[in-house]
Amino acid sequence: MTGNLNGMAEDLYLGIKDLPIVSPHGHCDPGWFATDAPFPNPAELLVIPDHYVFRMLYSQGIPLSELGVGEEGRKKDPRAVFRTFAEHWHLFLGTPSRIWMNYVLHETLGVSEELSSRTADLIYDKIAEKLAQPDFRPRALFDRFGIEVLATTDSALDTLTQHQDIRASGWGRRVVPTFRPDGVLDGADPEFVQNLNKLAELTGCDLDSYDGYLNALRMRRAYFIQLGCTATDHGIERVQTEWLEDPDALYQRLRRREGTEQDAHRFYGHMLIEMAQMSVDDGLTMQIHAGSKRNTNHAVMRDFGRDKGADIPIAMDWVTGLEALLNRVGNSAELRIILFTLDEGTYARELAPMAGHWPCLRIGPPWWFHDSPAGIARYFDQVVETAGYYNLAGFNDDTRAFLSIPARHDLWRRGVAIHLAEQVSRGYFCRDSAEYVARLLAVDLAKLVYGLQS
Amino acid sequence: MTGNLNGMAEDLYLGIKDLPIVSPHGHCDPGWFATDAPFPNPAELLVIPDHYVFRMLYSQGIPLSELGVGEEGRKKDPRAVFRTFAEHWHLFLGTPSRIWMNYVLHETLGVSEELSSRTADLIYDKIAEKLAQPDFRPRALFDRFGIEVLATTDSALDTLTQHQDIRASGWGRRVVPTFRPDGVLDGADPEFVQNLNKLAELTGCDLDSYDGYLNALRMRRAYFIQLGCTATDHGIERVQTEWLEDPDALYQRLRRREGTEQDAHRFYGHMLIEMAQMSVDDGLTMQIHAGSKRNTNHAVMRDFGRDKGADIPIAMDWVTGLEALLNRVGNSAELRIILFTLDEGTYARELAPMAGHWPCLRIGPPWWFHDSPAGIARYFDQVVETAGYYNLAGFNDDTRAFLSIPARHDLWRRGVAIHLAEQVSRGYFCRDSAEYVARLLAVDLAKLVYGLQS
Amino acid sequence: MTGNLNGMAEDLYLGIKDLPIVSPHGHCDPGWFATDAPFPNPAELLVIPDHYVFRMLYSQGIPLSELGVGEEGRKKDPRAVFRTFAEHWHLFLGTPSRIWMNYVLHETLGVSEELSSRTADLIYDKIAEKLAQPDFRPRALFDRFGIEVLATTDSALDTLTQHQDIRASGWGRRVVPTFRPDGVLDGADPEFVQNLNKLAELTGCDLDSYDGYLNALRMRRAYFIQLGCTATDHGIERVQTEWLEDPDALYQRLRRREGTEQDAHRFYGHMLIEMAQMSVDDGLTMQIHAGSKRNTNHAVMRDFGRDKGADIPIAMDWVTGLEALLNRVGNSAELRIILFTLDEGTYARELAPMAGHWPCLRIGPPWWFHDSPAGIARYFDQVVETAGYYNLAGFNDDTRAFLSIPARHDLWRRGVAIHLAEQVSRGYFCRDSAEYVARLLAVDLAKLVYGLQS
Known part of the structure; x- marks a missing residue:
């Protein structure tokens, strides 16, 4: 048992418990399904x-x-x-x-x-x-878990060989890549120049000019789309965007390793807007995961590397940070940008009012530390009244622990049921509406917002 | 049905459901009641x-x-x-x-x-x-809604003709203006100089000197008071106050359109203190609505104008922002300043401790995005334990949608009942106290804090 | 009655209601127990x-x-x-x-x-x-309240005569001092130089050099430990730490009263790290109480002095503020540092993720304005899922009102019971675990984290 529910909540939960799993953002290894070892x-x-x-x-x-x-x-x-x-x-x-x-x-x-x-x-x-x-091999579990579609997260420089292998294998299930270009956008990454070289190699583009660089990025996006990709993903510490009049100047400085950290931030902030503009063109849903100060424990970083539990959330200012991006592309009703926060103080103060106005914005589900019973309850409590349900992006499990996928979707579905049962019991809407919203939150919104319907 | 309540909450709600409506802050058009069209x-x-x-x-x-x-x-x-x-x-x-x-x-x-x-x-x-x-004309609805008093919000430059007409009409209901001087205090307003000219015209004061300017403001306040006004209102992005030793210097610069934006902020911050000092003299309750970044969508602003849904809350620092004002007038027990926030993070951290100390301060009800079932619950949860009930300002509907007034007061009264029923059920106080506090929150505090008793 | 509980919560409460009181942080006067007047x-x-x-x-x-x-x-x-x-x-x-x-x-x-x-x-x-x-003298009440151990808070310059008297009296109860060195670490304190002179006098150390200063501090710590002290306490406005390469330079400037306020903050930030290093050596648990802007009402400060209700919380950034300290000593599993916040926005965003990673960190109980039914509920809601229970520090009453000690522990224990009953009712863990965690939170964690077991 992962939780007891009573009456209405139990009924609502049972209505969505066995729906297929749509997992539009996560960190599973596509190799598991390519080799089925x-x-x-x-x-x-x-x-x-x-x-x-x-x-x-x-x-x-x-x-x-x-x-x-x-x-x-x-x-x-x-x-x-x-x-x-x-x-x-x-x-x-x-x-x-x-x-x-x-x-x-x-x-x-x-x-x-x-x-x-x-x-x-x-x-x-x-x-x-x-x-x-x-029965416990990756493909068998994929079916047993009832996964309809699973997105992985892949470097912009990834050849996606394993995704090709999955397609070529005739297995017939839907595992799709996500375009994660941080390594080729972040001039502060120690491997930035190396990454640009790889990008040139992969695409055949001339990366000496900023235009060539943009072309190379467009080509990689197109390649990902061929393999089923419907979304991009950005992981950044603080949101800061700015439309540069002369991005080439900064681009050249960063390529020569002569840029400051501030140069790198400004350039990435410009590139977020470029990426949004490319999304208007090619339809990829854009994800922005922001607000985590990475690797705060230097000794652990030195001895054990990245992602070892020392990434700590920080206070965010989404309003100022996204101003330039939104004023350039935010009124497009075709564009979809999903925002993920770790600063819950921004749910009601910033994200819900923003998503309740800008046509392009959707609020991502509670993420990381907040993908939990109380975290889910705080999320619904703080975003729904201002953003409604249709400006949310459904659920992501965001996990690299394949076996935890059904567990995480189950926890979310219970949280959805608890929230909706409360709405009904307070008389804010009727049982039918609750059943409809439950399906939206469990499956349909994720498909819709990530363009995974077909 | 706007909500089901059970047992104690239902009883408490029924006890206040039909009390008269006191609406001390809102944006109804006084013309509705002047013409009754x-x-x-x-x-x-x-x-x-x-x-x-x-x-x-x-x-x-x-x-x-x-x-x-x-x-x-x-x-x-x-x-x-x-x-x-x-x-x-x-x-x-x-x-x-x-x-x-x-x-x-x-x-x-x-x-x-x-x-x-x-x-x-x-x-x-x-x-x-x-x-x-x-039966559905404005005056008939006013009576049917049980409105005891309704305050509108009026520019400091308004001639209040419609308020005069209401009074002259013999209708006998209480509709009062609120003094909103932003246009003549905010040197960053493109119409600031024009507004000063109008102010000079209306009052006959010589606005070449800062003293003349203060006199003009005092005269307008007196005029509003004649028409029943009991409160002022300020809408500002960030709270920043400072007592200037030589305000005239900044005043002259802003009049000549030579001031910077920072000059304008400093000047407004000084004028907030002047306004508070005038309130000590003339008894007007002061309202500060702060924390909204206005018109963040430039295209919508350009094509459709102000107030089109793109005003987004930002993080606030009330402690530093009000320091100068409070240290100049805050120990006055006659002065009443009501603070309205959009940053709920400041409820428990700043506003409740401040209102629980400074004699002049009261906390305004949950406002705008937070005037909602969960917003009301978060408000009570986060302010009451530190500020008590007597440092709150009751309820405002703050609406320009006249028909929604009873709906909004009803939602608040249900929220009050739910909160108090929980307090009683947890044993924190008895049924009698809850009934008493329910009436306070529904009607009496608003009358008291806005000086609307008589 | 301080609150009604139902079913499971009542049972859990009854299981911990009469456990002894462990009060590891507070402001009782040791003289009460020395003289028993x-x-x-x-x-x-x-x-x-x-x-x-x-x-x-x-x-x-x-x-x-x-x-x-x-x-x-x-x-x-x-x-x-x-x-x-x-x-x-x-x-x-x-x-x-x-x-x-x-x-x-x-x-x-x-x-x-x-x-x-x-x-x-x-x-x-x-x-x-x-x-x-x-029956109502201090010692009789101490026994009637079931206090097992009570910590006072004492200046680093205190001779602890009353603590000596308590020990010498043969009374046999455990009242221990806490080492509070703010006065000798904070170069912005107007009495800093005077305090250093007293420190020199008390220890016989030569305070002309920074090394002598450190030695004097070590000696005072050792003296406190002799009288039963197990913890230090720091009260600071904002957390800011930095390891200075040449602390002596700043030390000398501050001793000559030539330092700026920023010098004083940097020096205190360095000394927090020195204190943490001393704690690694002598085993004292370190407490950091931060986030209160003190004496914001200047008139009240002038006429009535400190601590008169005008201390107001401010927004905190624990992540940046503790970076230097944690990267120097934070990986030590022997060190225990307890963090107390007044900015509840940092519970889920910063403190829980930090305590859920760094071996030295524990989260102090809800403090000051938040030691209340709703404050306790928000605390559990926001810290447990990320930090677990074992990274919490149990309860502190933090009071100077001796008679309120049982009342405050009782309120906490009710809050614990309500929280745990909800966890059980949602199926997150079983009754046995809840009973175990209830005892942890009521008594055992405080003893463990403050080294008060023996």
């Missing part, structure tokens, strides 16, 4: 790659290397890693990680025991046994 | 002037001109405008606009059908028929 | 020293001097002060002050009447009679 072992499946899990253990003094993370971690026996995790299972009380993990263990993997140091080995063996079975 | 048609009554309504439709791609807005919009057939609105009625699910509109249609206009493209014409005709009846 | 009178016990009480009365126009505050206030008849308070008892409706005061009156002092102008004298006499009885 079995998942290696319980620790590598459930613990080692999950920064939600190891950050919490680390916060209570458990070294990352004990959790299989990093070079030294990779030498650890996976069973020992799983044991360490199981011993500290109590630390997850009250967190969505615990709800998701319980769902995965009980619903997906058929484990009936509770995690603890006592049951660690037993559960490890049970899972390992399952993973060896054909 | 019938309202023109359903679209001009319910859709075209309501930025809550057309912003939401615009956000989903419907051109403003289709909604009767702007020059081209004015050429539209009102029935076609109403149809467009009715066809997109589902977009308002979850918003307070839908609750208010349903109340207006069902309770006030006696329409029993649900809005939809199918019923649009039928409902249009029913409303048009009502509007032709004497 | 009776409390003087009801006004001096319940009204005059309580800024929660007099700020609210002041906000409604009652002069502080009428409330016994300040020089003139001290001349007031305490009975008159108490009467003024009782007459305005309705102003506290909806505030935690009212809940605490009712608990003190009814549960602790056995008064059955409700406070009002009618009952003021009667209640005054009843309380005065109680205070004259041996």
Whole structure:
């Protein structure tokens, strides 16, 4: 059980519980579906790659290397890693990680025991046994999970070979790439120049001029679209946009590695507008994930690399940050830009009023730290009255933990049901409307906003 | 139905449901009551002037001109405008606009059908028929709504002719003006110098000197007071106050159109303090509405003008912003300053602690985007424990949609009942206290804080 | 009754209601327990020293001097002060002050009447009679309240004579000091140089050099530890840390009174890191209370002094502010730093993600304006899902009103029970886990995080 619901909420939940899963944003490895190789072992499946899990253990003094993370971690026996995790299972009380993990263990993997140091080995063996079975290979799980479409997130420089392989395999399921161009837009990235070289190579464009650079980006977008892509994605710390009169000047400076950090921010802010304009042309939905200060723990960054749980949200100013972009393209009713925030203070203050005015804007679902029962409740509480439902973007699981996909959609659908049951019980709208909105939020809005209907 | 309540909340609601309406801040046209002419048609009554309504439709791609807005919009057939609105009625699910509109249609206009493209014409005709009846003229509705007093918002340069006409008409109801001097205080207003000229004309004061300017302002306040005015109102983007040692210098620069924007902000910040000092003298309650970045959509501003749904809240710092003003006049127990915020993050952090200390401060009700069921709940949740009830200012409907006044007061009264029922059920105070506080919040505090008792 | 609970919440509450009180942070006077003298009178016990009480009365126009505050206030008849308070008892409706005061009156002092102008004298006499009885002396109340350990807050320059007296008295209860070094770290304090002179005197260290200064601080810490101290405490406006390469330069400038305010902030920011490093060595838990702009009412500051209700929270940026400190010592699993915020916007955005990563960090309980039913609910709602329970620091009463200690712990325990009952009812965890977490939050976490187990 991931949660008890009563009466109306239960009914609304049952009406959407088994709808197909539309997963328009996430970080699954397309290779899983290209090769359909079995998942290696319980620790590598459930613990080692999950920064939600190891950050919490680390916060209570458990070294990352004990959790299989990093070079030294990779030498650890996976069973020992799983044991360490199981011993500290109590630390997850009250967190969505615990709800998701319980769902995965009980619903997906058929484990009936509770995690603890006592049951660690037993559960490890049970899972390992399952993973060896054909029913637990990636493609079989994809079907069992009822996934209608799954989007991965792919560098603009990715050749998408695995996506090609999936298409060529005749499997017939829909796994699509997402165009993530940060590496070729962010002049502060240490590999920016190298990335531009790769971009030139891949496209055959002459990147000496800014126009050539734009052409190369257009070509990559077109290539992604050929493989089913319907959206782009940008991950940035702070939103700052500006239409440059002479972008080439900054472009050249950054290419020569002579730009300052501020130059890089201004250039990226200009490129966000260029990307939005390309979206008007080619129809790709644009996603902006903003507000996380990355890698704030320098020692962890040095020893274990990026994405190790030390990314911390910061206060945002979406109004000023998007002013230039919106005033250039925001009145287009064909354009769709989805905003994801980590600063919940902006839900009611900025995002809902903005999405409730600008034709292009949609509000992304609660993300990262806020994809949780209380986070979902705060989201509905703070965005719906001003933005309505039709300016929302449905749900994203945003996960690299494939097995957690059904768990996360289930948690969202329960949250939807709880919210709507409350609306009905307060008399704000009737049961029929609630059922209709429930389907919207569970599946239809995501398809609509990401252009995944067909 | 605008909401179901259970048990205690229902009882508390029924105890205040039919109390008279005190509306101390809003944007009704005094001309309605001066002439008592019938309202023109359903679209001009319910859709075209309501930025809550057309912003939401615009956000989903419907051109403003289709909604009767702007020059081209004015050429539209009102029935076609109403149809467009009715066809997109589902977009308002979850918003307070839908609750208010349903109340207006069902309770006030006696329409029993649900809005939809199918019923649009039928409902249009029913409303048009009502509007032709004497019972639906402004004065009749005023009485039917049980309005005890209604304040309008009027430029400092307004001659208040319509207010005079109301008084002269012998109608005997209380409609009072509110003194809104932004146009003659804000040196960044393109019409500032013109406005000063008008001010000189109206008052006969010599505006060449700062002292003459202050005198003119005092005279206008006195004139408003003669016509029943009890309050002033300021609408500003960010709160910034400063007591200038030599205000005349800035005044002269702004009069010569030589001031910078920062000069204008500093001058307005000084004038807020002057206005507060005048309030100490003449007893006018001071209202500060702050925190909205106006007209963020330049194309909409250019083509359709101000107040078209593109005003977006921004983060506020009330503590620093009011420091100079409060340290000059804030310890006066006779002065009343009501603060309205759009940044809910400041409810518990700044406004409640400030109102819980400074004798002059009161917290205005949830405003604009937050005058809604969840917005009201968040307000009580976040201000009461620190500010108590007596540092609140009761309710404002703040509307230019006359018909929505009873709907908005009803929604507030339900919110009050829900909040108080919870306080009682948790044992924080008894039923009698709740009944007493319910009346305070519904009517008495507004009268007290706005000096409308007599 | 301070609140009604139903079913599961009631059961969970009853399971922790009578657990001993651990009070690891507060502002009781150790002299009370050293001398065990009776409390003087009801006004001096319940009204005059309580800024929660007099700020609210002041906000409604009652002069502080009428409330016994300040020089003139001290001349007031305490009975008159108490009467003024009782007459305005309705102003506290909806505030935690009212809940605490009712608990003190009814549960602790056995008064059955409700406070009002009618009952003021009667209640005054009843309380005065109680205070004259041996059962109502500080030590007897300490035992009756079930206090296991009580920490006071003491200047780094305090000789702790009263703590020595308590120990020497053979009373055998645990009252421990807390090391509060603001006066000797904050170069902007007008008494900074004087304080350094006292520090030199107390320790015999040569404070001409920065090294001597550090040694003196270490010696004072060691002295506090001898008398049972387990924690330090810092009260600062904004968090700003920086590791200075040459701290001696700034130190010398500040000692010569030649430093700017910015110098003082930078120096304090460096010293926070030094203090954290000393904590790694000597094991003292570090507390940082930040985010209050102090003494914003200049007239009240001038006439009545500090801590008179005009301290107002401001927006915080913990992420940038603690960056230098955390990157120097934050990966230490032995170090414990507790963060207290007044900007609830940072709960979910900053503090929970930070505490859910950094091994040293714990989140302090809701503090000051937020130690209230709704404040506690918002805290659990916003921190638990990301930080879990084990990164919290249990409860602090933080009070200088000794009699309110059981009332405040009781309110917290009810809040804990309500939160956990909801978790169970939603199915997020089982009853057994809830009972376990209830004890954690009521007592065990505070002991653990403050090193008070032994």
